[in-house]
Amino acid sequence: MNEKATDPTNIPDNGDQFEALFTNATIGIIVTNQKGAIVNFNKHAESQFVYTKEEVIGSTVDILVPSHSHSHHHKLREDYYHHPGPRRMGEGRDLYGRRKNGTEFPVEVSLCTYRIHHEMFVIAFVIDITVRKKSESLVLEQKAELEKITAQIKKLNIELEQKVEYRTKMLRETLTELEKSKEELSASLEKEKELNELKSRFVTTASHEFRTPLSTILSSSFLLEKYNDLNEPAKREKHIHRIKNAVADMKSILEDFLSLGKLEEGLIRINVEQVNSDELFYEIQNIVSEMESLAKKGQHISFTHSGEDSIHIDPLLFKNIMINLISNAIKFSPENEVIEIDCKINTEKLEVSVKDKGIGISEEDQQHLFQRFFRAKNAVNIQGTGLGLHIVAKYLELMHGHIEIKSILNEGTVFTFTIPQQKSINKNEEDFSY
Ligand SMILES: Nc1ncnc2c1ncn2[C@@H]1O[C@H](COP(=O)(O)OP(=O)(O)OP(=O)(O)O)[C@@H](O)[C@H]1O
Numbered sequence: 472m473n474e475k476a477t478d479p480t481n482i483p484d485n486g487d488q489f490e491a492l493f494t495n496a497t498i499g500i501i502v503t504n505q506k507g508a509i510v511n512f513n514k515h516a517e518s519q520f521v522y523t524k525e526e527v528i529g530s531t532v533d534i535l536v537p538s539h540s541h542s543h544h545h546k547l548r549e550d551y552y553h554h555p556g557p558r559r560m561g562e563g564r565d566l567y568g569r570r571k572n573g574t575e576f577p578v579e580v581s582l583c584t585y586r587i588h589h590e591m592f593v594i595a596f597v598i599d600i601t602v603r604k605k606s607e608s609l610v611l612e613q614k615a616e617l618e619k620i621t622a623q624i625k626k627l628n629i630e631l632e633q634k635v636e637y638r639t640k641m642l643r644e645t646l647t648e649l650e651k652s653k654e655e656l657s658a659s660l661e662k663e664k665e666l667n668e669l670k671s672r673f674v675t676t677a678s679h680e681f682r683t684p685l686s687t688i689l690s691s692s693f694l695l696e697k698y699n700d701l702n703e704p705a706k707r708e709k710h711i712h713r714i715k716n717a718v719a720d721m722k723s724i725l726e727d728f729l730s731l732g733k734l735e736e737g738l739i740r741i742n743v744e745q746v747n748s749d750e751l752f753y754e755i756q757n758i759v760s761e762m763e764s765l766a767k768k769g770q771h772i773s774f775t776h777s778g779e780d781s782i783h784i785d786p787l788l789f790k791n792i793m794i795n796l797i798s799n800a801i802k803f804s805p806e807n808e809v810i811e812i813d814c815k816i817n818t819e820k821l822e823v824s825v826k827d828k829g830i831g832i833s834e835e836d837q838q839h840l841f842q843r844f845f846r847a848k849n850a851v852n853i854q855g856t857g858l859g860l861h862i863v864a865k866y867l868e869l870m871h872g873h874i875e876i877k878s879i880l881n882e883g884t885v886f887t888f889t890i891p892q893q894k895s896i897n898k899n900e901e902d903f904s905y
């Protein structure tokens with residue numbers, strides 16, 4: 472234990488102690504009188520302002536303040552004398568001290584007063600805050616730099632997000648397109664497959680259906696040869712008729728197939744024309760006469776019509792529809808029966824019905840009549856490919872028409888089709904393909 476230090480007899484008197492405190496304080500201490508003249512200046516203040524005590528004693532404190540702050544400093548000093556007390560100086564703003572060589576340095580100053588014999592003295596405690604300021608401004612600089620970098624990162628991030636969004640969008644579009652072309656490809660492959668199936672099915676059906684007319688042609692040709700020698704014109708006539716019918720059958724099978732192929736590939740061209748009632752009835756009468764020559768023994772085709780107007784139709788498609796329906800009526804009804812054709816025309820539509828007293832069609836089979844290759848159960852032993860009605864329905868669709876059926880098994884069948892007046896069809900639309 473240091474006995475000297477604790478021995479109260481060794482402690483210097485108060486004056487010495489305060490002198491030592493004043494001299495050795497690690498803070499600048501400046502004492503001024505009421506006029507602002509420096510009356511004391513400690514060692515640390517000497518090193519801060521690079522003045523010796525002797526140089527500043529008696530001078531106004533202004534020599535330690537930057538000249539640009541003088542007027543402000545005077546005012547503050549005056550205020551302080553009126554309201555003295557301990558306080559920090561320059562609250563909220565930066566304060567600077569001025570060295571002897573004119574350079575400035577940042578300071579923090581606390582003030583307090585004391586009085587001796589009515590005279591007031593002000594003590595200023597001065598701390599050089601150069602290092603703190605430097606580190607503060609360094610922090611500020613770093614903060615600003617950080618903010619700049621953060622802003623750049625944010626910007627980059629936004630750009631990146633936009634790029635990602637754009638790429639994702641592009642990718643999605645590409646995927647959609649890919650999906651679409653995949654679907655298109657598989658749809659066209661499906662169509663191709665369907666067409667191939669259709670063709671091979673037709674070849675099978677046609678080969679089968681060709682057999683009957685071909686053997687008819689063959690046998691009738693043999694017999695023709697024979698009757699030619701025997702000079703029997705009636706029998707020859709009969710066989711020529713049979714050959715003609717057989718050839719017509721084969722021709723119609725081929726025509727059906729060609730029509731179907733074109734329909735499936737969307738190659739049927741529709742040529743709508745304005746046809747007036749007289750022309751139309753005349754055309755139907757011609758078809759009836761043509762078909763009657765192919766009818767069975769004793770079958771008769773009656774034709775009635777009513778109304779007067781003109782209608783927009785494709786005459787070729789119309790003729791084909793009529794031939795299909797009449798040939799069905801002939802084929803599926805017995806000898807000596809009447810087939811009735813009725814045609815009505817008015818401002819709204821054309822309506823044609825083909826009625827026979829033939830084998831009829833069951834209700835169940837009626838549901839599938841217009842499907843390709845469909846043949847009713849009671850028709851399996853009667854020649855046919857099952858394409859006629861499908862083509863009829865497609866042709867009517869092209870002319871915006873439709874077809875209905877009424878049939879009772881073993882009693883007969885009525886097919887009625889209508890084609891609406893298409894006043895809206897103008898010249899430009901008359902020729903288009905589906
Ligand atoms: N008037 C009818 N009377 C009874 N059945 C009919 C009649 N018309 C059509 N059918 C039935 O509808 C089926 C389909 O008719 P569709 O005209 O399409 O074929 P098809 O006459 O058998 O052959 P194709 O016309 O191709 O030579 C026929 O097979 C038949 O069963």
Ligand SMILES: [Mg+2]
Pocket residue numbers: 795798799855858859860
């Ligand atoms: Mg038919």
